[in-house]
Amino acid sequence: MLGGKQATVCGSGKRAIYRYGRPGRVELTAFDLRLARRGYSGGGETQIHVANRDYRYILFDRTIRTGFGADGRNDPAISSGLIIRRAGRTIATRPCDNDAPIPARATTVMPADGTVLPH
Known part of the structure; x- marks a missing residue:
């Protein structure tokens, strides 16, 4: 959920x-x-x-190491959400209410773009 709205990606066969x-x-x-x-x-x-059109919607799923816990393990920050861009400029970023990971299966239903855009 993104502030009362939902962004969903569904795959069927080789199409998303x-x-x-x-x-x-x-x-x-x-x-x-x-x-x-x-x-x-x-x-x-x-x-x-x-x-x-001139809008680009970017769903993201991100894990960043923020440090190490007392046991020496990675202490990650996990976040997901939606970035809205228009004409190359970010106009809004909406975090998800729940951390919704993008599954590995996504690689089978959409082509790779290769460029991770900054937030």
């Missing part, structure tokens, strides 16, 4: 569909989705890029 809106009221449906992934030391980020 993006939907955004309130439950029962879809405001945007898009089929042109691209996947971008980047690994970091102690984490990484996956993004799904959705194009709609």
Whole structure:
């Protein structure tokens, strides 16, 4: 959930569909989705890029190492959300109410874009 609205990506066969809106009221449906992934030391980020005219919607799933716990293990910060860009500029970032990971299966239903965009 993104402030009362939902962003979903569903896959069927070799096709992915993006939907955004309130439950029962879809405001945007898009089929042109691209996947971008980047690994970091102690984490990484996956993004799904959705194009709609001069807007770009970027769903993200990110894990960043913030330090090490007392036991020496990685102490990660996990976040997910939606970035809205228009004409190349970020106009909004909406965090998810729950950390919703982008599954590895996404690589089988959308082409790789290769470029993880900054937040």
